[in-house]
Amino acid sequence: MWLKVMLLTISFYMLAVLQNSFFSYLSFLGAVPNLVFVLFFLLIFFDKQRDYYPVVLWSVIAGFFIDVFSFTYFGVAIGLLLIVGILAKKIQKSLREPRQEFPLPYFLSLFIATSISYEILFKICAHFLNGISLAEILSLGILYNIIYNTFFAIIGFFVYKKVIANAVNKNQLKLL
């Protein structure tokens, strides 16, 4: 368990650095992907536990790295990830299909809904805490962010499902 937490903490850090440096040059209509959020959502989505402890754990770790490289105060991303993570988990609990095959449309709809909630809440917080214009909420920027994030989420979905989830099921990768 600790090894898993350590590896994922390093992964969150690396993704935070990547999205703040490498992807600055590979923006899509000005949008930069939030890879930390994508990994956070993948962990929440594929987690089979019925309680909320993993959501809290990943929210604190992922939120910390988003906050470290962000202009906002500490706690904004942590709090928002907690909110959207718990909501996603609640929806997932009520909708999860019995065989837990995690079809792509189900993943996508939940990811997009969670992304929209996160982006809007983040802009509202940035407005009240940092004076960033609230007009950002109505801009196409959010749409571009979500499209870009979704692209990476789809890649992550197939990687996680085909490689990691299969390995875990076959007891080939016990640490995850």
Next chain:
Amino acid sequence: MKNQTGVSINKKSSALPKIVIGGVAFFVIVFVFNLFGSQIKNSFQIASYPLESRFFTAGESVSSFFGSFLKAGALYKENENLKTENLNLLSQISLLVQKQEDGKDINEALANCKDLGFSLVPAGIIGLDEQDMVSINKGSADGVAQGMPVINQQNVLFGKVFKVYKNFSKVILISEKSSLIDVEVQNVDDTLSKIYGAVKGKGGLSVFLDLIPVDQEIKEGDVLITSALEGTFPKGLLVGKITKVEKNDQKPFQQAQIEPFFNLKNTDNLFIITNYKNEK
């Protein structure tokens, strides 16, 4: 049924203390993080800088590769070089016009921004946050303060310092939605009256021109420079070029689409004007 009810009540009663403890723990953690927020962020930025700069360079290379590929290789590079050259020329024109107005020797106008009396602190871009904010590797330890104008070597205005940490800062670009800059249309003919307007951020690294009275004549290709009316930015910094005028007689002001001169993809170094506000 009775047991089920009992279990349900127990669950609820045991969940409440957990939520309360969790909530308190959250606020304590957030409070402690914010208490040392600047130091934590600064330490992470310093520790991550070598890695970030490598990724940044790699990103630039990948972006250039795809850019060259998409825009027919050499043609794209040539175009970028011409743009840079054009900006240098525009910068010189801007200085010439400004100096001419001040009645000073024309030769002085060819000097760079330093000759205007500005103290410049060079800084490297280390990251792009959100859509219209960049991180630079200079902070309060280098004399950077909030609100200072940020330009490049061609006197192109990028934005202003938004938040300062010890060894790095966040710069808000002029394309951010809350950004508003007073500008004037660059005019080499002194006999014509000056045209003033405001450049507003649209988000997504784009801007537009607003508040130009309908009776004023602006045209495609006109260059916009800062007018210094609002006192945040010095006069004569390059902002952008008008690409399309949107005139509507029913509106008191005309607007225009602008191609901003700032370009993150071709910029390695920025310069912070550290003494502009002190001079005023």
